[in-house]
Amino acid sequence: MIxxxxxxxxxxxxxRAFEFDASFHTIRNDIRVLExxxxxxxxxxxxxGVFILDSSRLQQRWLTVHQRELLMDVxxxxxxxxxxLMKSIIGGLPP
Incomplete structure (x- = not known):
């Protein structure tokens, strides 16, 4: 979601609810936790709606699910x- x-x-x-096939209630709870x-x-x-702070976009460090899977395959x-070492790097980045 992030x-x-x-x-x-x-x-x-x-x-968010449509994309993740979840209820509005579930998405709202997830957002509260992610906040x-x-x-x-x-x-x-x-x-x-749900927004990300503008200043954080420049500093984002995360992996998509596909990127994480590829690195684990490598x-x-x-x-x-x-x-x-590679797994420790992957583990240090939020999904």
Missing amino acids: ATLYERHNDIVGN LKYPIYTRIGAGG CSALDDERAL
């Missing part, structure tokens, strides 16, 4: 020491 919000910069709960860790906020009413081609 990755798509970084891409779009803002969205409405209805879109504790990520620089996002909500606004109610006309022009409202680990199998590395020696044990490098595979552990």
Whole structure:
């Protein structure tokens, strides 16, 4: 959810619910939890929705699901020491 919000910069709960095949209630709860860790906020009413702080977009460091899967696949081609290092790097980046 965070990755798509970084891409779009803002969205409405209805879109989030449709995209993730979840109820409005579930999406609102997820957003409340994500607000504790990520620089996002909500606004109610006309022009409202879920937003990411403009200043954080320049500093984003996250992986998409596909990027994470690719990097994990690459680990199998590395020696044990490098595979552990790569996995520690992957683990340090939020999904």
